[in-house]
Amino acid sequence: MTDDLRGTLERVGDRFNLGEYEIDAYLAVLEHGELTASEIADRTDIPQPRVYDTVRSLSDRGLVELRESRPMKIVAVDPDDAFGEIQTSFEQLVDELEARYTAPARETEAVSLVKSRSTILRYLEEVIESAEYELAVSLTPDLLRRFEDLLAAKVDAGVSVELLVTPAKRAPNPAEYDYLSVATIARARRGITTPVLAVGDGSYSVYATQDAIRDDQERYGVIFNRSALGFLVSGFFGTVLWTTAETLAADGKERPFPRRYASIRRAVKDVRELDGDFFATVEGRDIESGDPVTVQGSVVDVAFEDSEEVASLVVETDAGERVEIGGRVAALEDVEGQEIVIGRDEPPAL
Structure with a gap:
């Protein structure tokens, strides 16, 4: 010194x-x-x-x-x-x-428990910033304002952003707030019981209570540090929170193809909602042997329930084999899809 x-x-x-x-x-x-x-x-x-x-x-x-x-x-x-x-x-x-200042080495544990409001906010920002193609976030209106510029930058970069604002009664009025500048689709959910969370590319995620963000008193946040366990937060977001929320704005900035997905649910929704032919390249594992699998071919069928609890797609390979692709921890399908890329003209490269 x-x-x-x-x-x-x-x-x-x-x-x-x-x-x-x-x-x-x-x-x-x-x-x-x-x-x-x-x-x-x-x-x-x-x-x-x-x-x-x-x-x-x-x-x-x-x-x-x-x-x-x-x-x-x-x-x-x-x-x-x-x-x-x-x-x-x-x-x-x-x-x-x-x-x-020399930054300390970041914790490498798959799962970490934190009790500091400032640390939770830092991880929220980092998860949002790190997302390359898919982002799911549940934020209070105050946090939405805090991360507004960062979310807008992700939308501009072509990242698919599903935004949930909670509690709904405090969410900005869609007539006065441009949700599609910060999200591909935005919904609002009632209740302070709705957690604050962010999931980047299906793996890096943070989950915290609203209390932890408000008063920092004996509350907690859980970090899934680029772990396969991040699908737990993503699945909870997609099936419990997202399906019980009210749409504020949809049909945001259109993403170009090919598109990468961590969530089978989002991939299937895009295929269902858009016309034309689709091709897929999927990396995952055989659900019976656990062996790594790469599947390439044309998308010939999809299954999707309105509850969004079930989603799958069928890929036909060049050899004429039909392979049913499910999401994380799939059991009914042939392959657990861990990374999915959808293209328009041919099976895209990963």
Whole structure:
């Protein structure tokens, strides 16, 4: 550490290292502009014998002036003058410390539990920012405003964004708010019981209660750090939250083909809603052997329930084999689709 940086740290620390008596005395003088030692004692819990030492300490720090009169007057210094220099030093200190900062290694555990509001918010931002092709988010109106620019950038980059705003009664009015600038489709759901969450590309996700975002009191968030377990949050979002929400805006910016999907549900919905021929390349695993499988061919059929709890597609390979593709933890289909790419003219490359 350089001598200049150490000196700045010492100056900042000294200026703010105020004891209880010093804080009480300083606030009393600030409120009245000018007081005597006796008046400070009357207005605070500072014992009379300690008042003089206390105000001299404040004077040494440049926070008050002592006017030698009978009785002595303690006069408040304008805070702009008192803290102007230290404010500049503090800003310089932060810049220098930031330059020296080495980010700690990120936790690599598949699942992490966090209890800090700031950490939950940091992970929410990171999950949103990391999404390359598919993003599902459940946000309060305040969080929507916080991440508005980031969501808009994802939409502009061609990411499919499903946005859920909760509680519904506080959601911005669709007549006044451009939901399609921040989402491909937006819905609102009643109740503060709806969690806050984000899932990027089906794997990196964060789940937290609204309480954890509001007051940070004995609440929690769960991080699935690019883990296959992220499908739990994605599945909960798609089948429990999304299906019980009311549509605010739909048919947002059209994404070009080929399109990548982490969710079979989203892939099937696009195939059902758009006309023409589709081709698919799917990476996954055989549901009986667990062996890795890559399936390529034309999409010849889809299955989809309005509840969105069941979704699958059938791909016919060049060899004429029909393979039924399901989503994560598929059991009824032939293949668990882990990454799906849908194209228009031929089976797309992964």
